[in-house]
Amino acid sequence: MATQTIKAKDSVISLPEKCLLTTRTVLKSYMGDYIKRWHPPISPLLALCCFLISERYGGDASEWSSYINILPKTYTCPVYFSDDIIDLLPRSLQKKATEQKEQFQELYCSSLMFFHSLQPLFTQPTEELFTQDALRWAWCSVNTRTVYMEHDQSDYLSREKDDVYALAPYLDLLNHCPNVQVEAGFNKETCCYEVKSVQGCKKFQQAFINYGPHDNHRLLLEYGFVAPDNPHSVVHVDLGTLKWCLDEQDKQLTQKLLYLRDNDFLRNLTFGMDGPSWRLMTALRLLSLKPEQYTSWKSVLLGAGVSRDREEWCIHNALKLCNNLTDDNVKALERLSQLKQCANLSLLEQLCVVESLRQEEQRILEHTRVVLQNLWGQ
Numbered sequence: 001m002a003t004q005t006i007k008a009k010d011s012v013i014s015l016p017e018k019c020l021l022t023t024r025t026v027l028k029s030y031m032g033d034y035i036k037r038w039h040p041p042i043s044p045l046l047a048l049c050c051f052l053i054s055e056r057y058g059g060d061a062s063e064w065s066s067y068i069n070i071l072p073k074t075y076t077c078p079v080y081f082s083d084d085i086i087d088l089l090p091r092s093l094q095k096k097a098t099e100q101k102e103q104f105q106e107l108y109c110s111s112l113m114f115f116h117s118l119q120p121l122f123t124q125p126t127e128e129l130f131t132q133d134a135l136r137w138a139w140c141s142v143n144t145r146t147v148y149m150e151h152d153q154s155d156y157l158s159r160e161k162d163d164v165y166a167l168a169p170y171l172d173l174l175n176h177c178p179n180v181q182v183e184a185g186f187n188k189e190t191c192c193y194e195v196k197s198v199q200g201c202k203k204f205q206q207a208f209i210n211y212g213p214h215d216n217h218r219l220l221l222e223y224g225f226v227a228p229d230n231p232h233s234v235v236h237v238d239l240g241t242l243k244w245c246l247d248e249q250d251k252q253l254t255q256k257l258l259y260l261r262d263n264d265f266l267r268n269l270t271f272g273m274d275g276p277s278w279r280l281m282t283a284l285r286l287l288s289l290k291p292e293q294y295t296s297w298k299s300v301l302l303g304a305g306v307s308r309d310r311e312e313w314c315i316h317n318a319l320k321l322c323n324n325l326t327d328d329n330v331k332a333l334e335r336l337s338q339l340k341q342c343a344n345l346s347l348l349e350q351l352c353v354v355e356s357l358r359q360e361e362q363r364i365l366e367h368t369r370v371v372l373q374n375l376w377g378q
């Protein structure tokens with residue numbers, strides 16, 4: 001909460017470099033030599049995770065205890081979801097959520113030997129400390145809370161991914177609002193990580209920052225929440241969904257799908273608040289073409305119009321897709337409401353996040369349907 005009015009362009013927070021927890025902090029710590037000795041080098045992400053797990057184990061003796069103590073004990077990112085909950089996500093998100101779980105699993109399995117190498121630092125066996133649960137917690141702490149900060153890349157850490165993470169206590173208490181604009185980054189002159197508000201913030205209002213122009217799928221995947229009225233949000237139509245409206249009798253169907261795929265038109269097909277995206281309508285236009293219109297395939301993908309009856313076919317099928325997605329949402333929302341009745345607190349939190357996502361998608365689909373019905377009436 002802003003305890004005083006923050007004017008436009010004013011600073012929201014300025015955090016001195018020594019408060020930032022980066023891989024430099026880890027490499028300078030008691031864990032540094034173990035990381036430096038390990039081959040192949042571990043990733044910057046894993047270095048931060050191991051440090052967090054170790055510092056949490058250190059309890060009040062840890063220099064970072066006041067920070068660790070206020071970190072959430074659990075998260076609502078899909079890596080925490082059971083398969084039953086993943087099934088309740090929109091189809092296009094299920095794949096990414098499963099990938100996230102697999103990626104995490106891979107990291108855990110491939111890190112076991114390194115965890116073991118840290119044994120001299122602890123009295124308790126490392127298997128009891130660096131558990132899958134502990135790594136999941138640390139992984140989500142880093143993923144949901146780090147700010148982007150470029151710094152020198154260490155030779156002791158792998159370079160598969162850039163080392164751009166910084167855990168920023170205090171600063172990481174600020175929530176995201178898609179409509180807020182901020183200027184954020186490390187200021188080399190003041191040696192502080194600074195966030196400046198573009199629009200300002202009134203006294204006693206919650207001071208938000210902006211994590212980036214993310215849609216709700218990305219917010220759920222990376223941060224475990226959904227922003228209501230998110231202007232970046234859309235409803236995705238994946239290939240499985242698109243197939244609901246395809247004409248199996250169309251002898252050119254396989255060829256059309258291949259053509260769409262080769263031209264990168266089977267990805268990023270969406271419905272938004274203002275109706276179907278141009279990409280979705282273009283894909284539908286191609287799918288609508290009759291056998292004798294073979295010569296128009298290229299021009300349709302470049303934006304050429306189709307005959308009135310083909311355009312009507314497209315609008316009709318876009319409506320069909322919209323209705324099918326709506327039915328899918330209704331079913332998922334019913335199931336979520338049943339599950340919520342007998343859920344414990346942590347499951348309830350997960351169910352509520354999925355429910356918010358489904359409700360947001362429902363809102364988008366309702367707008368899309370009105371747009372499509374108006375087009376149909378023209």
Ligand SMILES: C[S@@+](CC[C@H](N)C(=O)[O-])C[C@H]1O[C@@H](n2cnc3c(N)ncnc32)[C@H](O)[C@@H]1O
Pocket residue numbers: 072144145172173174175176177222223224225226227
């Ligand atoms: C950098 S932390 C922000 C501080 C966090 N709210 C806390 O109290 O620790 C990021 C996390 O905050 C939550 N969060 C941020 N913005 C949110 C929002 N607009 N609505 C709901 N949760 C939000 C999400 O759980 C996200 O993973």
